[in-house]
Amino acid sequence: MLTRLQWLKAVPRPLRMLHGQLARRNINSFTVEEVRRRAKTEPKLALQGDMPHVMADRKYKYSEGKIYHGFQCERIEYIPDFELMSCTLRHVGTGTEFWYIDRNDANNVFSINFRTTPFDSTGLPHILEHLALCGSKNFPVRDPFFKMLNRSVATFMNAMTGPDYTLYPFSTMNEVDFRNLQKIYLDAVFRPNLAYLDFLQEGWRLEHKELCNRDSELIIKGVVYNEMKGAFSENSQVFTQNLLNNMLPDHTYGYVSGGNPLEIPKLTHKDLVEFHRKYYHPSNARMFCYGSFDLMKTLAFVDKEYLSQHKCIDNSYSRIPKQKPWQQPRNVHIPSRLDSMGATFDRQNQIAIALLMCDTTDIQESFELNVLSEVLIRGPNSAFYKSLIEPNFSGGYNQSTGYSSDCKDTYFVVGLQDLKVEDFKKFNVLFDQTVHKTIEGGFETQHIESVLHNLELSLKHQSPHFGNALLFNSTSLWNHDGDIVSSLRVSEMIARLRCSLKENNNYFQQKMEKYFTNNTHKLTLTMSPDECYEENFKQAEAEMLKQKINALDSKKYKEIYENGLKLEASQKGTENTDVLPCLSLNDVKEPPKIPTIEVQTVQNVPTQLCKVPTNEITYLKCLFNITGLSRDEVVLVPLFCNVINDMGTANHNFREFDKLVLSKTAGIDVKLNFVENVKDAKSYRLGLMMNTHALDKNVADMFALCEELLLNFRLDDTDRLKMLIENYISNISVGIASSGHLYAMLSSAALVSDAAKLKSLLSGVDHIDFMKKYVQQNSTEQIRDRLRNIGSKVFSKSNMRVAINSSEAFQPTALEHYENFLKNLPTLKNMSAKSELHLLEPSFQHFVMNIPVNYCAKSFFAVPYLHEDHPVLRVLAKLVSAKYLLPVVREQNGAYGAGAKIGSDGIFCFFSYRDPHSTKTLDAFDKTYEWLKAESNKLDQQTLFEAKLGVLQQLDSPIAPGNIGIDYFLYEVSQEMFIKYRSRVLSVTVDELRNVIEKYFKKEPKHFGKCILGPANDKLEQETNLKWQIIS
Ligand SMILES: [Zn+2]
Helix, strand or coil: CCCCCCCECCCCCCCCCCHHHHHHCCHHHCCHHHHHHHHHHCCCECCCCCCCCCCCCCCCCCCCCCEECCEEEEEEEEEHHHCEEEEEEEECCCCCEEEEEECCCCCEEEEEEEECCCCCCCCHHHHHHHHHCCCECCCCCCCHHHHHHCCCCCCEECCEECCCEEEEEEEECCHHHHHHHHHHHHHHHHCECCCHHHHHHHCCEEEECCCCCCCCCEEEECHHHHHHHHHCCCHHHHHHHHHHHHHCCCCHHHCCCCCCCCCHHHCCHHHHHHHHHHHCCHHHEEEEEEECCCHHHHHHHHHHHCHHHCCCCCCHHHCCCCCCCCCCCEEEEEEEECCCCCCCHHHCEEEEEEEEEEECCCHHHHHHHHHHHHHHHCCCCCHHHHHHHCCCCCCCECCCCEEECCCCEEEEEEEEEEECCCHHHHHHHHHHHHHHHHHHHCCCHHHHHHHHHHHHHHHHCCCCCHHHHHHHHHHHHHHCCCCCCHHHCHHHHHHHHHHHHHHCCCHHHHHHHHHHHCCCCEEEEEEEEECCHHHHHHHHHHHHHHHHHHCCCHHHHHHHHHHHHHHHHHHHCCCCCCCCCCCCHHHHCCCCCCCCEEEEEECCEEEEEEECCCCCEEEEEEEEECCCCCHHHHCCHHHHHHHHHHCCECCCCHHHHHHHHHHHCCCCEEEEEEEECCCCCCEEEEEEEEEEEEEHHHHHHHHHHHHHHHHHECCCCHHHHHHHHHHHHHHHCCCCCCCHHHHHHHHHHCCCEHHHHHHHHHHCHHHHHHHHHHHHHCCHHHHHHHHHHHHHHHCCHHHEEEEEEECCCCHHHHHHHHHHHHHHCCCCCCCCCCEECCECCCEEEEEECCCCCEEEEEEEECCCCCCCCHHHHHHHHHHHHHHHHHHHHHHHCCCCEEEEEECCCCEEEEEEECECCCHHHHHHHHCHHHHHHHCHHHCCHHHHHHHHHHHHHHHCCCCCHHHCCHHHHHHCCCHHHHHHHHHHHHHCCHHHHHHHHHHHHCCCCCCEEEEEEECCCCCHHHHHCCCCEEEC
């Protein structure tokens, strides 16, 4: 939700992920804890680059006015904020815009964007996005996109549909790979096959429930159909979608670009082909290219193979007009699904006020309104936080809160979740009062400055995915022909804002008068749970199905039957994928170079030092061992982490402390770490990590503030603590449906070992239930005392390890400040080093949720990271995902995603995502061995190599300078171990694969568990022959 103000936000909001992309993340790098904490700690994305070369030189290799391979160079500018050269080109023949960002960054990006403006909610642009990736003229295989996932070392591959754009981006550090993917992507968008059978598979279709039985009933199926049913099972998503549709209702934003499940079956294949012809024309396309690879090769290829065959057309048909401002404010009320994991029924309501702001192309104004929004909303010094959050009558801000600049018109939103209907009125009154009081009383300069400081710091912070972030953040502005190049000059925009604020004491107050007081384009959106929501949806779905069936004649019936069989045959058929390009072993032999890590003992504290080009930033991580805490204390650590930096200290109240922290650092983040022993998997450690970074010039202050927090944290204010606890509970219940596979995997792993069980209790579905009960059974005073106890036991030098990443030049200074910091920390009793891990007997859990899709998982214990079989199992997991689970669980059975993986803790996991089935999928997981045996001839060298590439994508993914060395710091996995592991992955043989298949998959594992998150199912025991624990 709310991130600290940052120039670059990770991903624009309403984008829809393609296929199983979520599932590609490594289990270790994407824990539920992280998903949840994203709101609080989303990394600030900014610049990246190992050794940025200076390009301020006037003599640049390209010049304005010149033509390069059919593209005229229109504008070249150096952007010092990010040390990049921006070149804007335009294809002479078609008018296609081409934006090239020249930057010394190995992680190169390429994307093709289209302006796509739907005029219904059938999900047309979204289904087209799926279909474009289902085979094209030069690559006539089924789903080349999915197949390329395993033939590449891409650091990112995706396609997304926004409210008015569709984009196809990828990034990779390997140039051969870059050229390969470019070919696939360009052919996919300009010459897709858009085959009818693919339309049936990806979009929607009627099909006999029993495929070979003409008399069995007809049902609706389709990947996007299911995907969107899943997407809208998350209430926060329903709210955000409705906010957009009602806020800008007059043109394309009045519709659901992803597709409303009840409207999707109105789409025809013909409409889709027609839409492609019109909107995917090169004149309506924009291309983005970022990094250090040769631009000329790209331009020559694009021109010769694609653009030169088209003529320029007028693309004004896809332009979006400004929303006409309303004369009167509007109120809209919508129903929502009753969330079985959420707050009590009477509190499960949401409200938000949205106000129309400026045109997105007015970049300075939009930038300033964004800053103003942060000043009004973020943190304990902001006006809305004081008036709406502190009185504690809700579960905190809802997910829609913030400044939205994804569309032609921008808007400001502030809203609350988990409040009573009676309090809607109070919200409205408080909103007006806050606006009024802020205009009267003005703003505190120091508060505005702390927000601006954070923004400046985020410009310096380096992210390994800078190119992608730059693309995502520019897409909307570019889509409306805004000045994307000038929008990169963030320092200049900040300077202009500072100047305006200095010249005019009432600068922000006047903006508030204009946009808040004298603004009749104001929407109040409310949402309340309806117990019949799911029933109503099912009825509407049944009604739609009935109408569809009534309209069928015998010819159509026959067609449906035949298409069902044809589709199945094509899904099961083998095909020749040789036309697809693939990397070779030589392309990936070398491991990425990582700076060396040095370990010292400073005042008895193990300290890891890393010299990296950090762009004038120093990164600090303090890891406290908390393994010795009692069970009663451990369960409170996630809450402790959440509140400890929000309560102030002995010397500063919480408002002052927040201001100080934000004006000197990027914020001090505290989080729980769960580290299994990667050597033997027989023990684990719990840690509490304090993480921060600051500009080199502020490092003394950074250490002083950390010291203040560790020594003088304060939890006295029980009213504030009570509010923070209640907001915490509301926030952990959001997002379960959208990350259901992660929760299902955590829960199924929890059935395998007591360590994983604890992990789930600390971050999984179990945590939500536990915390709700805990808060009911204990007073705030009791909780306060226990939290205080945790802090006084844990914050000690004797329990601490530290990692500092800084530039070579600054390291001595950083160390000096570090030594001073250590001097003042207390030395307490040592905590025990680790806890024993125990394996559990098999068991099965069903979390009953009021949602129309399932998330299934099965976990079993295999071997830990350093065992020789681990790399083989990891390769096998990739192979099983690509060759078995995706074709069966996704393509044939209609789940949106599915896969298998092994964690460093040794737990092997199967999962499905937004799945219409549950027991059928678990059955497929169980039949892995049978499939592996039956398809044993498929285990050839190419298949093996593709699976290895899949693992390499994870192993070689770029690391931010501030995070280099983290594996050693947390898991004690050294550089040598990593390199050995990597070469072991590359050397896995077919025989070794067969070996682990026999060893781990033939017999039912001794320690395993299955878990389902999904709707009630009374036939569960009967269908599975297992005894399930039902949790509702
Ligand atoms: Zn999709």
